[in-house]
Amino acid sequence: MTIFEKIISREIPARIVEETEDWIAFHDVNPQAPVHVLVIPKRVITRVGEAAAGDGPLLGKLLLGAQEVAKKLGILESGFRLVINHGKDGGETVPHLHVHVLGGRHLGWPPG
Ligand code: AMP
Numbered sequence: 001m002t003i004f005e006k007i008i009s010r011e012i013p014a015r016i017v018e019e020t021e022d023w024i025a026f027h028d029v030n031p032q033a034p035v036h037v038l039v040i041p042k043r044v045i046t047r048v049g050e051a052a053a054g055d056g057p058l059l060g061k062l063l064l065g066a067q068e069v070a071k072k073l074g075i076l077e078s079g080f081r082l083v084i085n086h087g088k089d090g091g092e093t094v095p096h097l098h099v100h101v102l103g104g105r106h107l108g109w110p111p112g
Contacts, residue, residue, distance in 0.1 A: 004040050004096040018072060022058060023065045025101075034104025035073050035080070039065045045097040049086050066101045075103035083111075 007014040007026060014026035017037050028036040039062050045051050051059060063082070070076045080103030085092040 002044075002094055002096045004038075004094055004098065005044065008040075008042055017069055018065070020061075020065070022061050025065055025069045028100070032100075033102040033107065035075050035102065037069050037073065037101040039069060039099040039101060041097060046095050047086050047092060047097055048084050051097070062097075062099050066099050069101050070103065073103070079103060081107050 003012065006012045008024055014029075017025040017027065019025070021042070023039055023041050025037050025039045028038055041058050041062060043058065045055055045058070048059075066082050067076075070080050080101055083100040083102065084097070085100075
């Protein structure tokens with residue numbers, strides 16, 4: 001069981017921003033921007049490169065969830081960035097798909 005499944009099941013605490021039957025959004029414990037929230041599916045998809053065609057609707061809901069979070073935390077107008085890390089070079093550390101929602105400051109490009 002990953003740390004994110006433990007957050008879903010409330011075994012460990014998290015600062016939850018919003019929750020639906022399909023996904024949950026909570027503040028990242030090590031924020032890289034004034035707003036740094038993770039949106040994760042409740043049904044485990046390990047990583048984006050292992051998603052199946054049938055996961056399409058759930059993947060879409062995660063993006064709409066990120067939009068909800070951006071609205072709720074007031075960064076829809078100022079702008080924000082969505083990041084999904086896959087694998088070693090991508091910097092993935094938790095094998096449970098998650099969309100980073102980053103905002104509240106200007107974000108440089110390209111990423112490091
Ligand atoms: P990634 O490196 O893309 O796999 O992202 C994993 C993210 O999970 C990192 O930004 C961590 O700071 C974050 N994280 C790890 N444990 C927790 C936790 N208990 N609560 C909230 N965020 C966490």
